[in-house]
Amino acid sequence: MLKLTIDGKELTAAEGSTILQVARNNRIDIPTFCNHEALEPWGACRLCIVEVVEDGRSRLVTSCNFPVKNGLKVTTKNKSIDATRKMIVELLLARCPNARAVRDMAEKLGVSEPRFTIENESCILCGMCVRVCREIVGAQAITFAYRGSKKQVASPFLTRSADCIGCGACVYVCPTQCIGMDDVAGAQDIYADGAETADYARVMKNWRTRLPLKVCTVCGNPIAPEFQLQVLAKRVGLSPERLDLCQTCKE
Numbered sequence: 001m002l003k004l005t006i007d008g009k010e011l012t013a014a015e016g017s018t019i020l021q022v023a024r025n026n027r028i029d030i031p032t033f034c035n036h037e038a039l040e041p042w043g044a045c046r047l048c049i050v051e052v053v054e055d056g057r058s059r060l061v062t063s064c065n066f067p068v069k070n071g072l073k074v075t076t077k078n079k080s081i082d083a084t085r086k087m088i089v090e091l092l093l094a095r096c097p098n099a100r101a102v103r104d105m106a107e108k109l110g111v112s113e114p115r116f117t118i119e120n121e122s123c124i125l126c127g128m129c130v131r132v133c134r135e136i137v138g139a140q141a142i143t144f145a146y147r148g149s150k151k152q153v154a155s156p157f158l159t160r161s162a163d164c165i166g167c168g169a170c171v172y173v174c175p176t177q178c179i180g181m182d183d184v185a186g187a188q189d190i191y192a193d194g195a196e197t198a199d200y201a202r203v204m205k206n207w208r209t210r211l212p213l214k215v216c217t218v219c220g221n222p223i224a225p226e227f228q229l230q231v232l233a234k235r236v237g238l239s240p241e242r243l244d245l246c247q248t249c250k251e
Contacts, residue, residue, distance in 0.1 A: 004072040019063035019074055020048055030063055030076055031085065031105060033092075033175050034126035039135055041065035044127050046088050047105070051075040060084065082109075090114045095121050099176040122178035129153060129170035129179060139163045139231075142170065142207060155207040165232075166202040166211040166225035180205030183213065183222060216246035 001012040006019070006028055013022040018041060023030050033045035043062035050063045053073040060081065063074075075081070086109050092099075093106045094114035099122055106112070127144070130153060134140045141164035145154040155161035171179045182203045200213035200222040211225035223229070229243045 002068055002070045002072075004068050004070070004074065006074040007076055013068045015068075017068050019050060019052070019061075019066050019068055019072075022068055023063065023074075023076065028076060031108070032064060033101070033105070033124060034128055035064045036128060036132075036173055039128065039131050039173075042127060042131065045092075045124070047085055049081060049084055051078060051081060085109055086111050091116060092124050095119050096124055096176060098122070099124065099178070101175045101177075122176055123153060124176055125151060125153070126175060127153075128173040128175065132169045132173045137165065137167055137169050138235075139165055139167075141165070141209075153206075155209070159208060161204070161207040161209045164204055164207050164209045164211070165228040166204055166209065167228055168202075178206075214243065216249055217244045218249040219246060221246055221248075 002015055003010065003012055004022070005011070006023055006026070009026070011022060011026055020030055020032065020035060030048050030050065032048040034042055035048065041064040043065045046062060048063045049060045051058055051074070052061050052066065054069060054071070089102070089106050089109050090111050091114070092102050093111060094116035096102045097118055102124065130142055130144060133142055141161045142153055142155055145152055145158065155164070168181050171181045183200060184203055185200050198212035199215060202211045202213055202225050211227050213222040214224060214226040214229055215222050223246045233240065233243055
């Protein structure tokens with residue numbers, strides 16, 4: 001176990017832990033937008049900055065991906081840290097003024113109105129959706145496109161994603177809830193070259209993808225996208241007939 005100090009409090013932590021993990025385990029609040037326990041740390045939003053002192057030198061680092069060290073001294077709040085966090089959330093508030101998560105964070109950090117040009121975006125570019133699709137789902141159906149002020153999350157070439165399995169993991173982790181997913185009945189496939197219809201389909205609006213939903217052979221209710229079931233069955237070695245029933249009918 002390693003010994004460190006956070007805000008004057010002496011703590012112990014397992015080797016390989018990050019400052020953010022140790023802080024959360026000890027109920028020390030550090031704000032963040034791009035961190036999830038299921039994903040590898042990335043440090044995209046920069047809100048989780050803290051000040052560390054090691055070997056007599058202090059500096060600001062992102063706590064989500066900074067590993068703890070023996071004798072490390074960490075400060076989670078001071079004038080410099082607070083000012084930097086306020087500037088970050090002020091920029092995000094100017095970019096996404098209607099995002100509830102951003103407004104709540106701005107209020108928490110004491111930011112009321114941004115001094116910058118107001119935009120009308122909904123994505124804060126935290127990369128959570130890209131990472132969960134790559135690291136957890138393994139589909140790699142979406143990624144970042146363009147650079148600078150034009151940067152966005154998109155499917156390749158901004159067209160229908162052939163790799164999206166419609167699992168909705170991206171929707172689940174998105175902090176601003178800007179990814180649209182709907183299960184629809186009897187709708188025409190507006191994202192295909194030809195006019196295709198299905199009894200039920202899942203529409204991933206941001207990725208221009210529509211996937212037919214498999215229905216239960218007993219009750220007729222939709223289960224999940226057929227493509228998703230095929231991919232998962234192949235990964236875990238399930239027989240096709242195991243996918244014909246919904247969870248209720250299986251029980």
